Every structure is written in structure tokens, then in C-alpha cells.
Amino acid sequence: MSILAALTQPQPSPSQAAATNETEWSVGDLAAALRRTLEDAFGHVRLRGEISGYRGPHGSGHAYFSLKDGNAKIDAVVWKGTLNRLRQKPKEGLEVVATGKITTFPGKSSYQIVIESLEPAGIGAWMALLEERKRVLAAEGLFAPEHKRPIPYLPRVVGVITSPTGAVIRDILHRLEDRFPRPVLVWPVRVQGEGAAEEVAAAIRGFNALAPGGPIPRPDVLIVARGGGSIEDLWAFNEEIVVRAAFESAIPLISAVGHETDTTLIDYAADRRAPTPTGAAEMAVPVRVELMAQIDDLGRRQRGAILRKLDRDRGDLRASVRAMPGADAFLAGKRQRLDLAEARLRPALAGNARTFRERLGRVLERLARHPPELGIARARARLAAIDHRPRTAIAHHIARRADALAGLDRLLGSLSYKAVLARGYALVRDETGASVRAAGSVRPGERLSLTFADGTAGVRADGEGEDAPTPRRSARRPKAARPEPAAEATATRQGSLF
Numbered sequence: 001m002s003i004l005a006a007l008t009q010p011q012p013s014p015s016q017a018a019a020t021n022e023t024e025w026s027v028g029d030l031a032a033a034l035r036r037t038l039e040d041a042f043g044h045v046r047l048r049g050e051i052s053g054y055r056g057p058h059g060s061g062h063a064y065f066s067l068k069d070g071n072a073k074i075d076a077v078v079w080k081g082t083l084n085r086l087r088q089k090p091k092e093g094l095e096v097v098a099t100g101k102i103t104t105f106p107g108k109s110s111y112q113i114v115i116e117s118l119e120p121a122g123i124g125a126w127m128a129l130l131e132e133r134k135r136v137l138a139a140e141g142l143f144a145p146e147h148k149r150p151i152p153y154l155p156r157v158v159g160v161i162t163s164p165t166g167a168v169i170r171d172i173l174h175r176l177e178d179r180f181p182r183p184v185l186v187w188p189v190r191v192q193g194e195g196a197a198e199e200v201a202a203a204i205r206g207f208n209a210l211a212p213g214g215p216i217p218r219p220d221v222l223i224v225a226r227g228g229g230s231i232e233d234l235w236a237f238n239e240e241i242v243v244r245a246a247f248e249s250a251i252p253l254i255s256a257v258g259h260e261t262d263t264t265l266i267d268y269a270a271d272r273r274a275p276t277p278t279g280a281a282e283m284a285v286p287v288r289v290e291l292m293a294q295i296d297d298l299g300r301r302q303r304g305a306i307l308r309k310l311d312r313d314r315g316d317l318r319a320s321v322r323a324m325p326g327a328d329a330f331l332a333g334k335r336q337r338l339d340l341a342e343a344r345l346r347p348a349l350a351g352n353a354r355t356f357r358e359r360l361g362r363v364l365e366r367l368a369r370h371p372p373e374l375g376i377a378r379a380r381a382r383l384a385a386i387d388h389r390p391r392t393a394i395a396h397h398i399a400r401r402a403d404a405l406a407g408l409d410r411l412l413g414s415l416s417y418k419a420v421l422a423r424g425y426a427l428v429r430d431e432t433g434a435s436v437r438a439a440g441s442v443r444p445g446e447r448l449s450l451t452f453a454d455g456t457a458g459v460r461a462d463g464e465g466e467d468a469p470t471p472r473r474s475a476r477r478p479k480a481a482r483p484e485p486a487a488e489a490t491a492t493r494q495g496s497l498f
Contacts (some may be wrong), residue, residue, distance in 0.1 A: 031106035038111060042102040044306040047074070047100035047113055048121050057083060067098060067113070075105070087194065087239065088118045094129070095121040100190035105469040119232070126231045127415045132240055134265055140245045140335065143268040149252045151272055151283060154291075157183045158284050159219030159251070163202040164188035168225045168277045170393045175281035186218055190236075191226040197239035200224065204245040204253070221284050222251050228259040237264035246270050355368055382463060418453060427451040 051068030061080030187197040255270035274280035
């Protein structure tokens with residue numbers, strides 16, 4: 001029994017219900033029965049209305065709002081997974097067509113629609129959404145002219161992003177073949193429906209990710225193309241993900257979506273907009289025949305310019321040769337100056353010789369009046385007078401110095417140890433050459449040298465007559481004390497001379 005039949009069937013009075021044997025329902029069972037009845041009766045529906053009460057996704061990721069019109073309102077819910085896939089996100093006040101399943105929510109004794117897809121309702125809603133998105137993206141600078149890049153004049157590789165099965169790719173390839181054949185890389189994508197925007201954006205970024213010089217050649221220009229259609233069919237090219245991918249593309253991009261009257265947001269972000277896919281192919285490459293004709297024309301113009309330049313230079317050279325004076329005319333002035341210089345040179349030489357001759361005569365006259373011999377004799381006399389006085393003073397000074405030196409020599413002789421040696425004494429030294437001042441510092445068997453007035457003799461010490469032990473020698477011999485007179489009289493060795 002449907003819920004409609006259950007609600008329209010006449011209800012028994014309380015007395016009649018008590019008299020019959022009716023089954024009692026629990027609240028949960030009744031709620032479950034109502035839910036099954038609604039889901040079986042309606043299933044999937046397309047519901048048109050205005051979004052009301054939308055405050056963004058809930059903390060769980062789900063979205064809750066209502067759909068209303070002038071007569072009624074129904075609760076709506078979009079689960080988290082579905083919300084992330086929706087091409088059109090919910091927006092307060094937006095009129096939409098929602099596709100979903102009618103069900104109940106027993107916790108509130110209410111019914112609701114679980115939305116599976118969402119799209120604007122009517123052309124007006126689509127255009128309002130398009131204008132709003134265009135305003136937001138333009139404010140970010142994605143459509144600014146300064147970001148547009150020039151299209152390469154003759155690209156080596158052309159990348160095409162479109163459906164591989166439509167007429168668009170055939171038109172582009174045919175037009176490229178007619179104008180200037182170039183290698184073409186096609187990235188197949190869906191151009192409408194669910195997931196089309198993501199595929200187009202991924203294709204743009206995929207072409208940009210190709211490394212220059214890699215195994216797959218990186219295109220020099222990209223063409224994003226699609227045939228004509230309604231605003232709903234072209235909506236994938238209005239999605240923000242596609243617009244941002246076109247703006248961020250490092251490869252110059254040509255947009256060719258729809259017919260000439262169709263406008264999508266990718267047209268504003270692209271570097272160039274073509275009215276049709278065929279027009280995009282014409283923008284991508286030049287006409288080979290026209291290019292060859294232009295090159296031939298430029299070659300002819302270059303050759304003509306070179307010939308004209310040679311003719312002008314040849315005429316200028318002839319004029320310069322005609323204007324240049326001959327050798328005789330060029331040397332005439334210099335010859336004249338040489339003749340004038342020669343004419344002035346002879347009188348100048350004669351006058352110069354006469355001047356020097358007069359100067360020489362005056363010098364000889366002065367020499368005759370004052371002979372050099374007389375001056376030399378006077379100079380010698382003055383020099384002899386000057387030389388006598390220093391010689392006398394030097395002789396006196398030397399004599400005084402000699403007397404002083406003789407006195408010092410006598411004093412040195414009286415103080416020198418050699419005078420003592422001359423009186424019969426000897427100077428005793430050890431093996432190191434140090435003076436031996438005490439007998440106690442000599443070890444038995446030690447070699448000594450005795451210096452006399454007339455020479456030196458070596459001796460070796462013995463140990464006879466020594467009462468004290470031999471002291472240990474060090475690196476530096478200690479200074480021996482002067483012996484007492486009694487020890488000096490009884491010592492068998494010669495003591496210190498000092």
C-alpha cells in the first residue's frame with residue numbers, strides 16, 4: 001500500500017479500533033516503512049529550486065541547505081564525496097536543478113533530497129554564475145594583457161588538446177597540412193561532461209611538464225579546441241581549474257572553443273583567442289607558399305640593395321679620384337718650400353761661420369794677454385804655501401801619537417802574563433783550553449798543556465802526593481780558592497799564577 005492510499009483511506013473511530021485486531025507500529029518501524037515508501041515511489045528526481053540556508057560545508061565535509069520556490073521548501077544534503085566532485089558548487093540564492101534521491105530523516109520526522117549532481121537552472125543562472133566567476137578571476141589579474149605572450153612565428157612542434165574522435169582534430173590537422181606541415185602532438189581529453197575540466201587542465205600542465213630535448217618533444221605552442229555547443233556543453237572551459245592552468249602555462253596557448261560567437265573564460269586567460277579551431281591552426285603556423293614567396297622577395301630586394309650600394313660606392317670613388325690632385329700638383333708646394341729653404345741656408349751658414357770666427361779671435365786675444373803658463377805658476381805657488389802648514393801639523397800630531405802608543409806598549413808589557421812567563425813561570429791549561437787555577441781540580445791522568453815564554457808543551461798529570469779526592473768535573477770548572485801559605489809551601493804542584 002502506498003502512503004497516498006494509506007492517508008486517503010477512511011480511518012476507523014476509536015471504538016472501532018478497539019474492537020478490531022490491528023497491529024501496533026513502533027515509531028522506528030513506521031519511520032522505516034515511510035522511508036521505503038518514499039524511496040520506492042519517487043527514486044531519482046530532478047528538482048528545481050533556489051538554494052537557501054547554505055553556510056558552506058559542515059565540519060564533517062557534508063553540506064546541508066534547502067531548496068525552495070514560492071510555495072514550498074525541502075531539505076537537501078550533499079555528502080562529502082559528492083560535494084568534492086560537483087562541477088557547480090552550492091551557493092546561497094542560486095537557482096539550480098538538483099538531481100538526487102528522495103528519502104526521509106527519522107531523527108527529525110522529515111523528508112529530504114540527497115543530491116548527486118547540481119547545475120544552474122536556465123541560461124540566466126548560467127550567465128550570472130559565469131559573470132561572477134569572470135569578475136573574481138579578473139580581479140586576481142588572470143586576464144591582464146601584460147601576461148600575454150607572443151605566438152612563435154614558426155613552431156617546431158604543435159600541441160593540440162581536444163577530443164580525439166571529433167571533427168575538430170581533423171580540421172586542425174588538415175589546415176596545418178595545407179599551410180605549413182609541422183609535427184603535431186595530440187593530448188586526448190573529454191571536452192564536456194563530468195571530469196572534462198580536470199582532463200583539460202591536466203593536459204595543459206602535462207605539456208608544460210615535458211622537458212625540452214626529452215624523448216617526447218615539448219610543443220612550442222598549444223591549441224585548446226572544441227566545437228560549438230550550448231553554454232552547458234562548453235561549461236568545462238569556464239571552470240576555474242582550466243582558467244588557472246591556461247594562465248600558468250609557460251607554453252603560449254591559443255584558445256579555440258566553440259564558434260566565433262561563443263565566449264568562455266579560457267579565452268580571456270589564453271595568449272590568443274581563435275574564432276574557430278581552423279582559425280587556431282592558421283594562427284599557429286604561417287602559409288609555407290607565402291613564406292617562401294616572402295623570402296624570395298626579400299632576397300631580390302637584398303640583391304638589388306647590394307647592387308645599388310655598389311653603384312653608389314663606384315660613383316663616389318670615381319668622383320674622389322677626379323677630385324684628387326695629381327702628383328706634380330701635390331708636390332709643387334713642397335718643392336717650392338725646399339727651394340726657399342735652400343736659398344736661405346747658404347747665407348745662414350756663412351753668417352754662422354763668421355760669428356764663430358770672430359768669437360775664436362777674441363778667445364785667442366785673451367789668451368795672448370793672459371798666458372795659461374803664468375796662471376799655472378801662480379796656482380802652484382799658492383798650493384805650495386798652503387801644503388806646508390798641514391804637513392807640519394800632521395808630523396807633530398803623529399809624533400805625539402807615537403809617544404802615547406809607546407807608553408801604552410810598555411804598560412801592556414809590564415801587565416801581560418807573558419812577562420811573568422819570561423821570569424820562569426808557566427800557564428797551565430786543561431784539554432778544553434781553560435786555565436787550571438788549583439791543583440785540586442786536576443784529575444790523575446788528565447792531559448794538560450804548559451805554556452812557557454818560548455812555546456807550549458803537553459804533559460799528563462799523575463796521582464802521587466794527593467790527599468784529597470778528585471772533585472767531579474762539570475761543564476764549567478768552578479773557581480778554586482786561593483791556597484793557604486802552608487799548603488802552598490808543601491804542594492808538589494805549581495799553583496795558580498794569578
